[in-house]
Amino acid sequence: MNFPQRTAAAVGAAGLALSLAACGGGQQAADDGGLSGTIAVDGSSTVAPLTSAAATQFADVEPGVQVTVATSGTGGGFKAFCAGETDISDASRPIKDEEIAACEEAGTEYTEIIIANDGLSVVVNPENDWAQCLTVEQLGTIWAPEAEGKVMSWKDVDPSFPDEPLDLYGAGTDSGTFDYFTEAINGEEGATRADYTPTEDDNVTVQGVQGSPGALGYFGLSYAEENPDAVKILDIDGGDGCVTPSSETVQDGTYTPLGRPLFIYVNNASYADNEALQTFVDFYLENEASIAEEALFIGLTEEQATTARTELDSLKG
């Protein structure tokens, strides 16, 4: 019978396609005398777009260097960083005491470099015409752990607000955004009510807030500014009157307490050994303004840039 031959041909063709597929990825090494090497970055999903933008711009200069930017969250990133698995850790808050201890125990020495600014914006549905500005106390009323099951309507926040049910969106617990917001608003890191929709994906928050008239959420200012029609950004009164979040108010420190600096942590030993890493970190800081602009963040102030350069100099030692 002739059919096994035909079958064999068909299966052979399928096999060939697969083996071709397996051979498809040729290496794109830079043979032009430029740098080569690998740089492993992990950490905050907030900072990842910034470092990705840095990697994109860096590739124009040094195409031979392989930069990978993973997003395990600030806390998850520090775990891998202290264990020596990554060269740079993206962080949307300064390193915590227990993380410092973990790094010391593992013998990992590092340097903190301030790299950009970010504002957390509090947003509501565009149809919300009652709230223009919330005080930090009012946000505390909404987000406090005690509010769970009790503060369920806007009327519970301020008697002048309508009886519209509150629908809350926020950051997931592994993110630096979560740590930052809970500390700034509830006074204690991690303290929050639990009956809200947590997500690491800010687009979920945008869609949630867009779809519910009583919704309230918080996330990075860049997301809110990119979605101006979907959500309404609230002014925040940190004690000195209502302040609209913007690049200026975040940079000059008047948008408190929800403006925050972003950091990268660099492994000292890797920096000393890895020429690609040195060049990348130097490039990152040198071009922080254009990188921040491209990734929709707020650049460093003069003062912060000086601090960052001092930090980098200490790394060069």
Add this chain to the structure above:
Amino acid sequence: MSLYTPAASGADARRAVLSTSGRSKEQTPQSVLFIVLLWLSLLIGFVTLAVLLVDTFADGLSRLDGRLFTGYPSSRAEEAGARPAILGSLWVVGTTAVLAVPLGVAAAVHLEEFADRKRWWNRLVEINISNLSAVPAIIYGMLALGALALIGVQQKNIVIGGAIALAMLILPVIIISTREAVRAVPRELRDGSLAIGATPLQTTWRITLPAALPGIATGTILGLSRALGEAAPLLLLGGLVFLRFDPNGMLSQFTTMPIQIFSWTAQPQAEFHTLAAGASMLLMALVLLMNGAAIYIRNRYQKRW
């Protein structure tokens, strides 16, 4: 699973339905209502799918260009492409095939041709394979993560790690479809071979397996197309990374198309969402192509005894 059934069964089923409705002479209002409801169900599913496809296509059409294939991920949406993701998908699915196909086919042939079904451990293995095919994909990701951690691998987002997770995921599919294909080879072919003096091994290798190849190929391609579209196990292995280089080996870091799409949809800029839609169309076309090939091989080469 319906894709595994022989092509003729569709026509058979239609004939069966016709003959049934022919037998029941009264068209009661209930039966008419039931038929209408069935058609409505079909319509809802079909229209939803069509709307999603057309919507994604309309969104992604403007970025379904050469740059999508040749460009590297970038923070500038207009320059970004899915080249490392496409190559990463090929690497991982190719490695998955190398791992899963020989193992799956061998396991199926053993169970079908050599294992003694009276032994309780063989029956236990059979039951477990059926159960494993229903295990959620993310569990296999956890298994691969655990395995890599046990042998002390620090960097878990590597081609071989992802391939191990996906190979475990599709092994049950390959084993079950291969067993069905082997079982469909008539007893008489084997008996004839044995009668002229071939050993059982020679019979399996030269008679049974070649006759079962179309079924095996179909099951394998369907399994691999599932692996191509899978993101969950790879995400667990730390697959959500931004990288701008092609994978070049078993230990290379990689990203795949579903993960690249996931990562682009999480960007705030609308241009990245367009890019994600374009990449979705590409992924969908690849999966459809593979499923189409499976159906073609089945219809073209399947022998009915």
